[in-house]
Amino acid sequence: MDNVTLARYEARAQIAKALAHSTRLFIIDELSRRDICVCDLTEMIGADISTVSKHLTILKSAGLVQGRKHGAQIFYRLRCPCVLGFFGCMESVLKSVAEGNACCVA
Amino acid sequence: MDNVTLARYEARAQIAKALAHSTRLFIIDELSRRDICVCDLTEMIGADISTVSKHLTILKSAGLVQGRKHGAQIFYRLRCPCVLGFFGCMESVLKSVAEGNACCVA
């Protein structure tokens, strides 16, 4: 695997890593419904606000969300709704594993 | 976030984690073209065979690939081709980040 190819896969892996945490998946799911500020997300999640902020930083670095200032608050929004398609795929995988049968065909 | 909801997100995160490594993304990409045995994958990747075997174990535990014995070799195959859709999404994200414009709309 040459360096260019490797770099391509690492860039992709960075996005997958951003999705590889339950809290961040929750955030994306909620942001798919509406834009939410950090303090509201923090309350929903129940973790320290600095923890939530760092999760948002990871999602932002991956290009998945975007922050927009509104007064002292910062509202986050989903930048790439296509990731939601992946949620559906994850559900089919989980379902097929649970049932022991084949997975989605395409 | 109640426990049931959390468990659901953690199950999904497990799948995202399986995709969160360049080597494993490479493996999935190759397996989308044809079934390949561990030794061939090892040669393509250029890592220790035990490392490749562990990557395959992670993908298998996530329900993404499946091994099939053929003599002494084990051929792996993609169990859930729907993950390939995520590859396309990752490319749009990367492209939109590079160009600084909006991402995929759906």
Added chain:
DNA sequence: TGGCGATTTGGGAATATTGCCAAATGATGG
């Protein structure tokens, strides 16, 4: 059965991630 090639497992060191606290920064209104 014995030996060989293919694969997995165990173990451990290097590295990365997670999540809290404390402190710094930013924005707003008095």
Added chain:
DNA sequence: CCATCATTTGGCAATATTCCCAAATCGCCA
């Protein structure tokens, strides 16, 4: 300017991941 609320950053301990080597296992054939 000062106080206050919202958010980010720094730092650190706990935990998880990665990857090599060595050893164990598995399947086949002589």
